[in-house]
Amino acid sequence: MRRLSWFNTVSLTLGFAFLYIPMIILVIYSFNESKLVTVWAGFSTRWYGELMQNEAFLNAAWVTLKVAVFSSSIATVLGTMAAYVLVRGGRFFGRTLFSGMIYAPLVMPEVITGLSLLLLFIGIGLDRGVLTIVLAHTTFSMCYVSVVVSSRLVTFDRSLEEAALDLGCSQAEAFRLVTLPIIAPAVISGWLLAFTLSLDDLVIASFTSGPSATTLPIKIFSAVRLGVSPEINALSTILIGIVTVGVITASLVSKRRSLRLQSEERAAERAQ
Amino acid sequence: MRRFLLIAVPYLWLLALFLVPFFIVLKISLSDTALMRPPYLPQFDWATGIRAFVKDLDFENFWFLTTDALYWKAYLSSLRIALISTVLTLLAGYPIAYAMARAPEEWRPTLMMLIILPFWTSFLIRVYAWMGILSNEGFLNQFLLWTGIISEPLTILNTSTAVYIGIVYTYLPFMVLPIYAALERMDESLNEAAEDLGCSRLSAFWLVTVPLSRNGIIAGSFLVFIPALGEFVIPSLLGGSGTLMIGKVLWEEFFSNRDWPVASAVAVVLLLILIVPIVLFQRNQQKQAEADQ
Numbered sequence: 001m002r003r004l005s006w007f008n009t010v011s012l013t014l015g016f017a018f019l020y021i022p023m024i025i026l027v028i029y030s031f032n033e034s035k036l037v038t039v040w041a042g043f044s045t046r047w048y049g050e051l052m053q054n055e056a057f058l059n060a061a062w063v064t065l066k067v068a069v070f071s072s073s074i075a076t077v078l079g080t081m082a083a084y085v086l087v088r089g090g091r092f093f094g095r096t097l098f099s100g101m102i103y104a105p106l107v108m109p110e111v112i113t114g115l116s117l118l119l120l121f122i123g124i125g126l127d128r129g130v131l132t133i134v135l136a137h138t139t140f141s142m143c144y145v146s147v148v149v150s151s152r153l154v155t156f157d158r159s160l161e162e163a164a165l166d167l168g169c170s171q172a173e174a175f176r177l178v179t180l181p182i183i184a185p186a187v188i189s190g191w192l193l194a195f196t197l198s199l200d201d202l203v204i205a206s207f208t209s210g211p212s213a214t215t216l217p218i219k220i221f222s223a224v225r226l227g228v229s230p231e232i233n234a235l236s237t238i239l240i241g242i243v244t245v246g247v248i249t250a251s252l253v254s255k256r257r258s259l260r261l262q263s264e265e266r267a268a269e270r271a272q
Numbered sequence: 273m274r275r276f277l278l279i280a281v282p283y284l285w286l287l288a289l290f291l292v293p294f295f296i297v298l299k300i301s302l303s304d305t306a307l308m309r310p311p312y313l314p315q316f317d318w319a320t321g322i323r324a325f326v327k328d329l330d331f332e333n334f335w336f337l338t339t340d341a342l343y344w345k346a347y348l349s350s351l352r353i354a355l356i357s358t359v360l361t362l363l364a365g366y367p368i369a370y371a372m373a374r375a376p377e378e379w380r381p382t383l384m385m386l387i388i389l390p391f392w393t394s395f396l397i398r399v400y401a402w403m404g405i406l407s408n409e410g411f412l413n414q415f416l417l418w419t420g421i422i423s424e425p426l427t428i429l430n431t432s433t434a435v436y437i438g439i440v441y442t443y444l445p446f447m448v449l450p451i452y453a454a455l456e457r458m459d460e461s462l463n464e465a466a467e468d469l470g471c472s473r474l475s476a477f478w479l480v481t482v483p484l485s486r487n488g489i490i491a492g493s494f495l496v497f498i499p500a501l502g503e504f505v506i507p508s509l510l511g512g513s514g515t516l517m518i519g520k521v522l523w524e525e526f527f528s529n530r531d532w533p534v535a536s537a538v539a540v541v542l543l544l545i546l547i548v549p550i551v552l553f554q555r556n557q558q559k560q561a562e563a564d565q
Contacts, residue, residue: 004376015367016386026397026400079282081282098282098286101291107550107553111502112522115522116297117289117293119536136289139285142285200394203504228407239393243394
C-alpha cells in the first residue's frame with residue numbers, strides 16, 4: 001500500500017479540519033445551557049425542548065418538507081424527460097434554445113431567478129404561497145436532475161435498447177424495462193439532489209413565497225440576521241444529523257451493492 | 273406524437289417559467305419608475321400594439337445606475353471579492369484535491385464522501401456556523417486570546433475578511449472536485465519520468481502536474497467565481513455595511529426600497545457581466561468533453 005507523504009497528510013488534515021470544525025462547534029454549542037451562545041455553562045438539551053414548542057418553526061418545517069417532496073418529484077419527471085430529449089431526441093426545432101434553457105438556470109444568480117419568477121407570478125395574478133414556491137423550485141431543480149440523468153444516459157450502451165426493440169418491445173416497454181432500470185441510480189440521485197436543493201433554498205423561496213407560506217430557511221435567515229441563537233444551533237444540529245445519517249446510509253448501500261456486483265462478476269467468470 | 277409530448281412538456285415548462293420571466297425583468301427594467309410601482313400595469317397592451325410598446329421603453333433606470341456611485345462600487349466590489357475569493361479557494365482547494373488523488377485507492381471513496389457531505393448540508397447553516405466563530409466574543413477570538421497570539425479581540429465578523437472566509441468555506445467542494453477528477457486521471461509515471469530526466473520534485477509539479485490539471489482548475493474557478501459574484505446570503509450574514517455586493521444591493525432595492533424597475537435594471541446589468549464568464553465556462557466544458565471522447 002502506498003503511503004501519504006507528510007505534505008499530503010497535512011493538507012488533508014487541515015482541509016478536513018477547516019470543513020468540519022465549524023459544524024462541530026455548532027453542534028457542541030447547541031447543548032449549551034447558557035442563553036449566551038459564546039459562554040459554556042454546562043450540558044443541556046433545553047434548546048431542543050424549546051424548539052419543539054416553537055409553532056412557527058414547526059409550521060415552516062412542514063411547508064418546507066411539502067414543497068421539497070412535490071417540487072423534487074415533478075422536477076425528476078421533467079428533468080428525466082429533458083435529459084432523454086437532449087441525449088436521444090435527435091434534431092428538433094429550437095434544440096439549441098432548449099439546451100441553453102437547461103444549462104442557464106445552473107449558473108444564473110439566485111437573486112435574478114427569484115426576481116424574475118416573482119414578477120411573472122404577479123403579472124399573471126397568481127397568489128404567492130406553496131404553489132408558487134413549488135413551481136419555482138421545480139424549474140431550477142429540473143435542470144440539475146437533467147444534468148445528472150443525461151450524464152448517465154450518455155454513457156450507457158444504446159444497443160441494449162435496440163435489442164429490446166428487436167425482441168418485440170414497444171418504445172415505451174423498452175424504456176420501462178431496459179432504459180429506466182439502468183438509469184435508475186441517476187434518477188434517484190437526481191431526486192435527492194432536487195430535494196436537498198429545495199430544502200436549502202432561501203433566496204428564490206423568499207421571492208416566491210407569500211405571507212401564507214414561509215419555509216424553514218426563510219425563518220432561519222430572519223432569526224440569524226439578529227445574531228447567533230441557541231435555538232437555531234439546536235435546529236441546525238438536527239438538520240446536520242439528518243443529512244449525515246442520510247449520506248452515510250446512501251454510501252453504505254451503494255458500497256454494498258458494488259461489492260455484490262463485483263462478487264457476482266467474479267462468480268460468473270469462475271463459472272465460465 | 274409521443275415524441276412530440278416528450279419534447280413539448282419540459283420545453284414549454286422552461287419557456288413559461290424561465291424565459292418569459294426573464295423578458296419580464298427586461299421589460300420592467302425599461303419601464304418608467306412611476307408607472308411600475310405595485311400593482312403595476314399590464315406588460316403588453318394588445319390594443320395599442322408593438323409600436324406603443326417600443327415607444328414606452330426608456331433607459332431611465334440604467335441611466336440612474338450610472339449616476340449613483342453606489343451601484344458602480346457594488347459591481348466593482350462584487351467583482352473584486354469574487355475574484356480574490358476564487359484565488360483563495362484555489363489555493364486552499366488544490367492541496368486537498370492533490371492529496372486526495374495521491375491517497376491510497378481504498379480511501380478515495382471515503383475522502384470523496386467527506387468532501388461532498390458539507391455540500392448536502394444546508395448552505396445557510398454552514399454560513400451561520402461562522403457567525404459564532406468570527407464574532408468578537410466568538411470561538412476564534414477566545415482561542416487566539418487563550419494561546420496568547422493576540423491580546424485584544426480582533427474584529428472579523430462584519431468585514432470583508434469574513435466574506436472571504438465564508439465564500440472559501442462554502443464553495444471549497446466545487447473547487448476540489450473538478451481538480452481531483454483531473455488529477456486522478458493523471459498517469460503518475462509522467463511525474464516519475466520528469467524526475468528521472470532531471471526535474472526537481474517542485475519543477476516536475478509545475479511543469480507536469482499543474483498543466484495536466486488545467487481543465488480542473490479552470491472548471492473549479494468558474495464554479496466558484498460565477499455564483500460568488502451574485503452572492504446574497506454570505507455578505508448579508510458575515511459582511512458588514514462596508515462590504516458591498518451586488519446581490520445584496522438588488523435584494524434591498526427590491527424588498528426595502530420597493531423600486532422594482534431599478535432592481536430589474538441591476539439584475540440585467542449583473543447578467544450582462546456574467547455572460548462573459550458563463551460563455552468562457554461553456555467553451556471550456558465543451559473542449560473538455562471533446563478531449564474526453
